[in-house]
Amino acid sequence: MYRLLALDIDGTLLDGRREMSDATVDAVRYAAGRGVRVTVCTGRSLPSAEEAVRHLPLNAPYVLNNGAMIYDAQGRRARYLRNLPSHLAMDAVRVFRGIGFHPIVYGPLPEVQYFYYDSFDPDNQAFIDYAAQNADRVHRVDDVCAFLRQDIACITVAERNERVESRESHIRAQLPDTGVVFEISPWDPGYHVITVMPAGVSKGDGLRRLARLLGIGLSEVMAVGDNLNDLEMLDVAGLGVAMGNGPPEILARADHVTASVDDEGVARAIERFIK
Helix, strand or coil: CCCEEEECCECCCECCCCCCCHHHHHHHHHHHHCCCEEEEECCCCHHHHHHHCCCCCCCCCEEEHHHCEEEECCCCEEEEECCECHHHHHHHHHHHHHCCCCCEEECCCCCCCCEEECCCCCCCHHHHHHHHHCCCCEEECCCHHHHCCCCECEEEEEEEHHHHHCCHHHHHHHCCCEEEEEEECCCCCCEEEEEEEECCCCHHHHHHHHHHHHCCCHHHEEEEECCHHHHHHHHHCCEEEECCCCCHHHHHHCCEECCCHHHCHHHHHHHHHCC
């Protein structure tokens, strides 16, 4: 019997059109009705995650920002959070600028209401689309370093796959005191999103902390995800389920592979494993 169900959002609950199917909503409602604690485990920040899951009957604290925060939505308070120290954020900006990438600075947890950039590649459609979708939260500034006088949630970059793959080892080597997450963009598979966070932070660590907070053993946890930043989460859970639309690395590490997001993968996994 699984007592905690952790669900990724983009590519898992939401399809490529950023829509959630009725079958998915019904399946989550069924799981909650069976007494299962249901939550999201996502790279999204609080405002973005709350908007995405507003129709779901979630009944456990959210794991947000790739595990950097556990947030009790009912009590409106963070149960755990870790910001990226400002000096490490400055290092990340320096490293990214040095290889021609354009860093984005996210404000501090818990709210992460705004994010900032000072330059962008006009050919980077992934960033242009992302900024347009978050027009009320994004701000262009003269220099993002001006916002690094305090600790922040994270630094991110969106770049074409080929540019990222040739520089991944360099980035990791230059930022040894941080956690660097590489994932395929949920909006454009031709791009990677790189996120620099505090060392040790991951969805897996966040899920482990949430299970301990709820008094639930990891063997009683089921997690569903589709992207590279879900690897640790699937490893930690007693049952790690990969969406059929995930990359080969996810499919290989999962305990079970369900259907794709367009073929009701979450609903099928819940139907099979939640009794």
